[in-house]
Amino acid sequence: MxxxxxxxxxxxxxxxxxxxxxxxxxxxxxxxxxxxxxxxxxxxxxxxxxxxxxxxxxxxxxxxxxxxxxxxxxxxxxxxxxxxxxxxxxxxxxxxxxxxxxxxxxxxxxGLVHKLDEDYFKKVEAIEFAVKYDDGRDPRGILLSDVVLIGVSRTSKTPLSQYLAHKRYKVANVPIVPEVEPPEELFQVDPRKCFGLVISPEKLHAIRKERLIALGLSDDAIYAKKDRIEKEIAYFYKVVEKLGCEVIDVTNKAVEETANDIIERLERLKNMS
Incomplete structure (x- = not known):
């Protein structure tokens, strides 16, 4: 043979x-x-x-x-x-x-084919990461992420996480609730990669009322009451102060605009290091 x-x-x-x-x-x-x-x-x-x-x-x-x-x-x-x-x-x-x-x-x-393949798989990995570590469901992801988003409910944390994931950033997001102590991991990450999302109480009040109605619930639940919203935002600022992270007002911003803002800040940070 x-x-x-x-x-x-x-x-x-x-x-x-x-x-x-x-x-x-x-x-x-x-x-x-x-x-x-x-x-x-x-x-x-x-x-x-x-x-x-x-x-x-x-x-x-x-x-x-x-x-x-x-x-x-x-x-x-x-x-x-x-x-x-x-x-x-x-x-x-x-x-x-x-x-x-x-x-x-x-x-x-x-090597152009492999560059494209690598880019695609990085994007898929980032999207899966954002889903896995959405809404604080597993705080271990905080330490593995490129970006950490924090904010009270209905501040676009999840859609923003997904948008950044499509840009190949691994994002974990954590809801801030007065009755729940933030996870320890949140205070162990570099505050420069952590971003607090805030929205005006009036806008948040309207968004939450619409959310309750969409779910078939009464729009006068505590979740949508103005005093509750003000309490949550006040607590949010206490957490932000403790973390030392930047705050982005998303009141009149599209998700894409907020994402680009974050990416620009991350790029400036990368260039400085």
């Missing part, structure tokens, strides 16, 4: 090339008997390409490559032809076809 050795050469991680090679190899050796696949990732220089081709000559290997830069693809082809090495360009023909169809030049930037 003949052996088959394939070098997978890439200017990125080489996953794409390896999957194509494996898919083809299984048509001959479903169990990969006698098939050796060696990956050469992050190839960035002409010398790397020359060295790989020389090794392929010594080991009688086939070279399958995914190189986004046209000049490097051509160098690989030329060297393999000179040294009588079988090679296959897995990516070049597709790039060239797309270039002709779009009448555009490719970026020739390695």
């Amino acid at each position: 003949k052996n088959l050795k394939i070098f997978v050469v890439s200017d990125s991680v080489g996953e794409t090339g390896e999957q194509v090679v494996k898919a083809a190899a299984t048509q001959f050796r479903p169990n990969f008997d006698g098939v050796i696949i060696r990956r050469f990732p992050h190839i960035s220089s002409d010398d790397h390409i020359r060295n790989i081709v020389e090794i392929a000559v010594m080991q009688d290997a086939i070279i399958a490559f995914t190189l986004v830069e046209k000049r490097k693809r051509q160098l690989m082809k030329d060297l393999c032809q000179q040294l009588n090495i079988d090679c296959i360009d897995l990516l070049g023909p597709v790039i060239e076809l797309f270039s002709r169809k779009l009448d555009e030049q490719p970026l020739e930037e390695p």
Whole structure:
């Protein structure tokens, strides 16, 4: 039984090339008997390409490559032809076809697919985080978060958490209620990543009344009474003072506007450190 050795050469991680090679190899050796696949990732220089081709000559290997830069693809082809090495360009023909169809030049930037994948999974992770640590349901998330939001009920903590999560920030939010002591974890985080959300008593009164009506309840419940709201806001400011965090008035702000405000503050903080 003949052996088959394939070098997978890439200017990125080489996953794409390896999957194509494996898919083809299984048509001959479903169990990969006698098939050796060696990956050469992050190839960035002409010398790397020359060295790989020389090794392929010594080991009688086939070279399958995914190189986004046209000049490097051509160098690989030329060297393999000179040294009588079988090679296959897995990516070049597709790039060239797309270039002709779009009448555009490719970026020739390695690893873009993986950057997109990484960005997507970070977003999903942040969204799942926001759901898991919403409304103070698990205070352990406070210490793991990028942003902590605190505020009395109906100050847009949850929608703001979700909006920031779509921007890849891990957010935990904690309701502030006079009868409930804030979790200890809240006083252990950097106050600069903690933001208190406040709203005018009049606006909050109207929002809470609408909420009660939507739930089919009486709008004169304690939850919506003005003296109760003023008590909650007064307690909120006591907690904020103890924490030393910034306060954002969300009375007349859309969620997007508040989120952008927070992101700008975080970016300034990052640039200062």
